Amino acid sequence: MRQVRTVRAAVSAPLAIGLGVALAGCSALSSGDQGASGESDDAGAITKLSIVVPADPGGGWDQTGRAMQAGLEAEDLAASVSVSNVGGAGGTVGLANIAASNDPNTLLVMGLVMVGAVETNQAQARIEDTTPIARLTEEQEVIVVPADSPYETIGDLVDDVVARGKAVTVTGGSAGGTDHILAALVLKAAGVTPEAVGDTLNYVAYSGGGESLAALLGNNVDAGVSGISEYAEQVNAGALRALAVSGAERDALLPDVPTLIESGYDVELTNWRGVVAPGSVDDAQRDRLIELVTGLAQSPSWRGTLEEKGWADAFLAGDEFDTYLAGNITEIQGVLKDIGLVK
Template sequence: MTDDVQTSRFRRTLTIGAVAVSAFALAACSSGATDGGDADAGAPADISALDVIAPADPGGGWDQTARAVSAALTGDELVGSAPVTNIGGAGGTVGLASLATETDFQTVMVTGSVMVGAVETNASENRIEDMTPIARLTQEPLVIVVPADSEFETVEDLVDAIVEDGPQVTVTGGSAGGIDHILAGQLLVEAGVDAADVPTTLNYIANSGGGEALTMLLGGTSMVGISGVGEFAESVESGDLRALAVSSAEPALMLPDVPTLQDEGIDIELTNWRGLLAPGDISAEQQQALVDLVTEMHDGGAWTDAVETNGWTDAFLTGDDFQAFLDEDITLTQETLRTIGLTS
């Protein structure tokens, strides 16, 4: 394969979240959603309460999303209660394993780009494809930050230091193989590091939630952080952290003065999406009831306020459109992980 073809293939994976709706994708759907499943298959689809799983420890983007969903559902009186349970570990795959054993259809779990990557790098027995897709909710750019007194003034300074000093430069973010890790790897490949050398050049310290990464940065145990804008924005605004760049094509709503990677001459665009899954073995009626409930939540004032407050971008998808997006995102993530040397 020529360098030009490799570059083309690599750059095609940079915007994870591009939707290519094929006939196969439109036909695809969760096995639990089509065959009726075993979990309360004959139960009424009325939803009076909803359990919400955040597959990460408190403080990160999944936790923020789960609590925003809970607050919107109860704030607009769509359900009587929507308790949040944190099940952290292994990039969300511990939570995914828990969802796989759930027998109550009135349960949803936050998912997103990080989990798509973690399923691959952890060789998870439970896969997103085995669950029932409900909705994609939001997307959010990532931000690269350093402590306020860091020697790194630009992303170029940072990348040059990693290329020269390798593991001496510590980078922290979400789970291994997740979107934060992917962005760090992409920065090195874009700088000319061979994909096979990325795992040994990059000293990436994985965490199960954004709160842990923030603690490491503020405590001086990591030199660089990568996460969703919403997880670091408050610390950037307070002056505890400095933002070097965001990964979106346009400036982030919460950090409008921070340049994009493309502004810095780095041809990378990458956004983190988040959405909801339900257990795999539920009926089509139960899936539709969950979709209807989440659609009503999305259209309500409480959720609209949460999206604005957190600086998220609305990216709502349900049904075949969300299924097609998932199929494409999983395929592109698999290709990207191979490209940057994180999977074989």
């Protein structure tokens, strides 16, 4: 997507005007001349970095941003790292602000959820308006229900959704994101036609995993879909029951939970997360950010975080991530059309 760099600069001004009022309080993303304000040392290394999480606290993006902050500071890769939350619309509010920013020392946490949300929300700002830096992690999804739910297996839940439709509520992250896509794919695998998915699935979208978890624990919804790291603690504590995971094999964090494929549903989906920079950064600024994130990805601190969180290492940087991201956007556009979430 480097070939669209001239387009990125062109869309920044109108986006800044349109979003200025709504996002005026998000100082970490202001689009002034912050890149020249002493945030790099004499050798060009980044000393002050802003990480923007485009969701409310508690979810996978928030965990990623704060794990990055801890790792960068622990490894002395950056003297000062701040994290700010700018939630809304599947991350597309934060995306629009990054696309309009002139700060070369800002990273936006993003991933597959945002790829889908851009399409379903018909967002004005697109991921193509940013500068890809690196893909970091990959994680399985898990489908859960409250501990006292009548659903003992994923088949129990799916059969009831097919039978009763919107009377059964399923929660997860933003509309069009990984959680929503997985729920729709499972229904399709159960025989629901793409045209009927929208009329069958009652999907309650939240901007962060913390909110969907609260809805589950409060028995306000019947089931939930999220990354394993967001629900595993409550599953292991007995507050939630895990019905299935979405990868090719069982996950080490929930080793007793079967895969969807094991359970008879031909569905495999994993959620990746990464970071992008403003579309305005030049090649030298891009290279500094790639070097910084590569140093983090290779550090002992980050390796420990991957093991603790149960995240798979999916590191790709620079041009490789650029190419991957372009292909993933095209792929998800097709999936969303195939399952009836976009036309």
